[in-house]
Amino acid sequence: QVQLVESGGGLVQAGGSLRLSCAASGRTFSSRAMGWFRQAPGKEREFVATLSRDGGITTYADSVKGRFTTSRDNAENTAYLQMNSLKPEDTAVYFCAAGRPYRSSSNVKTEDGIEYWGKGTLVTVSS
Numbered sequence: 001q002v003q004l005v006e007s008g009g010g011l012v013q014a015g016g017s018l019r020l021s022c023a024a025s026g027r028t029f030s031s032r033a034m035g036w037f038r039q040a041p042g043k044e045r046e047f048v049a050t051l052s053r054d055g056g057i058t059t060y061a062d063s064v065k066g067r068f069t070t071s072r073d074n075a076e077n078t079a080y081l082q083m084n085s086l087k088p089e090d091t092a093v094y095f096c097a098a099g100r101p102y103r104s105s106s107n108v109k110t111e112d113g114i115e116y117w118g119k120g121t122l123v124t125v126s127s
Helices: 105-109
Strands: 004-007 010-013 018-024 034-039 046-051 058-060 068-073 078-083 092-099 114-117 121-126
Touching (some): 004 092, 018 121, 034 068, 034 078, 034 105, 046 068, 058 068, 058 105, 078 092, 092 105
Parallel strands (some): 010 121
Antiparallel strands (some): 004 018, 018 078, 034 046, 034 092, 046 058, 068 078, 092 114, 092 121
């Protein structure tokens, strides 16, 4: 069992930055690719970023490419999502997610590949 706890959300003005953290319990964090998703009010949850087990491979949704960066510290069992140049349309609940052990990070781009979800943290970007 893996528990994921996001933190770092809040209210920020457009153009500002936030860094989200995702703290994982257990001993399998380093064996799992991680994903970030978000759900805006009234919309379906969508993919934001993926991160390979060693952090060397990342992918991003077109809407956040060049503005968001994901990384991880396996010694600390923590993943991060650095969000810069935030826009009002980035307002959403952000979720981190863990894939199944030893699967490619491409598997965590869709919800089918996710084994564990965090409860989410709200990011609100004001105009």
